[in-house]
Amino acid sequence: MTVTGLVRFSVSMDARLLERFDRFIAEKGYTSRSEALRDLIRDSLVESEWAAGDREVVGVVSLLYDHHTRGLSESLTAVQHEYNTVVTTVHVHLDHQHCFEALVVKGKAAVIREMADRLGSLKGVKHARVTLGSSGKDLP
Template sequence: MSNVVRFGVSIHESLLKQFDQYIEEKRYTNRSEALRDLIRDHLVEQEWDENKETVGTITIVYDHGVHELMEKLTDLQHHYSSLIRSTLHIHLDQHRCLEVLVVRGRSGEIKRIADSLIATKGVKHGKLTATTTGKDLK
C-alpha cells in the first residue's frame, strides 16, 4: 500500500479487550484491518446520511397468495425502475417467496422504495442493506 500512515491510539484496557474479542470473532488478521473496516463502515453511513449516490440491496419475504400483493409489488418496482439494477426471485415453498433487489441511486430514494416495499401488506419481512459504490473509499 502506498502512503500508509502509522499512528498511535490511546484506549482503555477493557475497551481494547472487547475490540480484540471482536477481531477474533470476525477473524481479522490484525487490529489495523479491523480498524480500517470500522472507519469505512462509518464513512458509508455518512454517505447515506448525506443523500449521496449509493448502492444496496432490498430483501423481502412475502406470501404470494395475499390478494393483489404481486400486482402492488410489481407496480412499485416499475415506479422505481430507474433505481433497480437487478432482481432475484426465489420460491421458498408453495406459499412464500424471497425477492432481492439490487438498487442504485441517491440514498433518500433508495430508502423510499425500501420503505414502500417493506410496508406493503403481505410482506412478512424486509430489510435494506446499505453499502457504497466505493468510489470515495480508499
C-alpha cells in the first residue's frame, strides 16, 4: 500500500545537533524545519539517482579552459559528439586566455559522468565540475 498526503513523524536527535541544524537552516533563510528537511531529503535522493548510474538525470557540466591550447576546441566538440547527452551550451569568453562553458546535460548519470571525466581530463581544461540536477520524475 502506498500512503499519500501529508504524514507527520517525530525525530529524536541530540540537542546540540538540532541547535546546529536550526542555525544552518536559518542562515539559508528557511522559516520551517519541515521545508528544510524536505529539501535535504530531496538533495540526498538526487545524489542517489546520480550514484545509481542508470537513472535519467539532468545537470550542468561546467568547464574552464585555456582556448589557446592547440586542438582543444576540436577535442571538446568531438567528445561531446560521442555522447548523446548535451542539450544546449553556453559559452563565455572570460578574458584573453580563458573560456567558460556550461553544458546542460540530460541522460543516464553514468554516461554524463564518463563524458565529463573525458572533457575534464583534456589538456588545457583547468576546471570541470558536474552539478547534479533531477528530472523530477521520481521526486515528490
